[in-house]
Amino acid sequence: MSRAAGKASYDAIIAGAGIVGAACADEFSRRGMKVAVLDREIVGSGATAAGMGHIVVMDDSEAQFALTRYSQQLWQALKPELPDDVEYEQCGTVWVAADEEEMAEVGRKREYYAERRVPTEVLDAKSLKQLEPNLRDGMAGGLLVPEDAVLYPPCAARFLIERAQKRGAELRPGASVVQIGQGRVGLSDGSEIAAEIIVNATGTWAPELTPRIEIRKRKGHLLITDRYPGFLRHQLVELGYLKSAHSVGSDSVAFNVQPRRTGQILIGSSRQYGAEHKDVDHIMLERMLRRAVEYMPGLRPMSAVRAWTGFRAATPDKLPLIGPWPGDKSVYLAAGHEGLGITTSLGTARILADQITGSKTEIPIEPYLPSRTVKERVHA
Numbered sequence: 001m002s003r004a005a006g007k008a009s010y011d012a013i014i015a016g017a018g019i020v021g022a023a024c025a026d027e028f029s030r031r032g033m034k035v036a037v038l039d040r041e042i043v044g045s046g047a048t049a050a051g052m053g054h055i056v057v058m059d060d061s062e063a064q065f066a067l068t069r070y071s072q073q074l075w076q077a078l079k080p081e082l083p084d085d086v087e088y089e090q091c092g093t094v095w096v097a098a099d100e101e102e103m104a105e106v107g108r109k110r111e112y113y114a115e116r117r118v119p120t121e122v123l124d125a126k127s128l129k130q131l132e133p134n135l136r137d138g139m140a141g142g143l144l145v146p147e148d149a150v151l152y153p154p155c156a157a158r159f160l161i162e163r164a165q166k167r168g169a170e171l172r173p174g175a176s177v178v179q180i181g182q183g184r185v186g187l188s189d190g191s192e193i194a195a196e197i198i199v200n201a202t203g204t205w206a207p208e209l210t211p212r213i214e215i216r217k218r219k220g221h222l223l224i225t226d227r228y229p230g231f232l233r234h235q236l237v238e239l240g241y242l243k244s245a246h247s248v249g250s251d252s253v254a255f256n257v258q259p260r261r262t263g264q265i266l267i268g269s270s271r272q273y274g275a276e277h278k279d280v281d282h283i284m285l286e287r288m289l290r291r292a293v294e295y296m297p298g299l300r301p302m303s304a305v306r307a308w309t310g311f312r313a314a315t316p317d318k319l320p321l322i323g324p325w326p327g328d329k330s331v332y333l334a335a336g337h338e339g340l341g342i343t344t345s346l347g348t349a350r351i352l353a354d355q356i357t358g359s360k361t362e363i364p365i366e367p368y369l370p371s372r373t374v375k376e377r378v379h380a
């Protein structure tokens with residue numbers, strides 16, 4: 001590649017080969033675009049390597065529901081093509097209600113999903129115990145969402161990139177982008193590459209390349225156990241999770257456990273703003289595990305294999321930024337997916353490709369447009 005960029009070498013350059021950049025590469029190449037994907041590390045090495053891999057429909061807002069449901073269905077459709085190491089399992093989610101107040105939330109959630117044709121099943125205390133015998137006694141019940149799934153995110157990202165490569169996409173690991181705009185991508189070695197479209201898919205790092213966007217790091221801890229086949233059958237999440245996941249003020253933990261195909265149990269999760277260090281915070285980890293043991297006492301004697309942290313890319317309105325950046329017509333954003341980027345990667349790629357190619361989108365795109373965050377400043 002020459003140091004000075006001339007005519008556009010690619011239809012699109014994607015900065016970031018996490019699951020979002022990988023999904024974009026896959027979708028763009030499927031539509032015949034000539035694509036390059038640049039990552040300063042390797043495929044799936046950012047939040048994608050740290051994430052839990054729960055493919056989940058959420059109902060915090062209509063926009064969140066639309067993107068998660070659309071994406072969950074895209075994952076379902078992709079299932080026959082996913083290689084074994086992606087470990088896609090449609091195990092379903094059980095939202096666990098600890099008391100009658102949370103059972104009322106089960107009813108509300110069921111109704112919301114029923115109105116939008118998402119299958120669910122309300123579980124009373126007895127049927128919950130039958131489905132998940134290792135939950136502690138005395139739970140009020142729960143809501144089973146059988147179309148939710150789990151997968152192993154780094155392998156999913158790798159699969160999407162490799163599929164794009166088979167269609168001619170170019171992957172450049174170790175390529176650190178320092179600047180984007182006006183159809184140019186500047187690299188740390190001083191070279192430049194030209195492209196008509198540049199996608200900023202660098203997750204929590206996105207503001208380094210597009211300085212006016214507001215993305216904060218939200219730290220999370222996870223721990224994986226040794227193998228205990230059969231102990232857990234569904235992804236279990238406490239209904240109180242909604243309170244903690246969506247509170248923006250304080251540090252929080254919630255019971256959130258996932259069965260892995262290996263028989264291991266992935267235990268989450270915590271949320272912290274203002275904690276920028278990658279180290280495991282033992283106080284936070286202990287709080288998280290105490291919560292898990294409160295719900296499943298049988299977890300206490302299990303051996304842990306590893307604990308780690310990762311950072312979610314959080315936007316102020318809890319929705320991702322997907323679409324053209326109003327400050328530069330060559331730049332598009334695909335970032336800010338907070339705790340749902342594994343789920344929503346496929347939907348993100350579809351609606352971004354639709355916008356770029358002028359195609360009709362299957363869900364309304366307005367809630368995700370980056371212009372919503374910068375109107376005043378850009379047009380001032």
Ligand SMILES: Cc1cc2nc3c(=O)[nH]c(=O)nc-3n(C[C@H](O)[C@H](O)[C@H](O)COP(=O)(O)OP(=O)(O)OC[C@H]3O[C@@H](n4cnc5c(N)ncnc54)[C@H](O)[C@@H]3O)c2cc1C
Nearest residue numbers: 018020040046047048051052054177203220310341342343
């Ligand atoms: C603890 C935890 C649990 C989670 N659980 C779930 C879950 O169960 N389900 C779910 O759907 N989501 C979950 N998430 C969220 C999910 O992991 C993220 O939303 C998703 O991985 C974001 O993907 P991404 O591609 O946007 O970013 P990343 O995976 O962070 O990728 C960004 C990439 O950009 C590269 N990059 C950065 N700057 C540059 C640069 N200047 N030049 C070149 N390359 C650059 C990085 O190296 C990186 O590879 C979880 C996240 C955490 C932290």
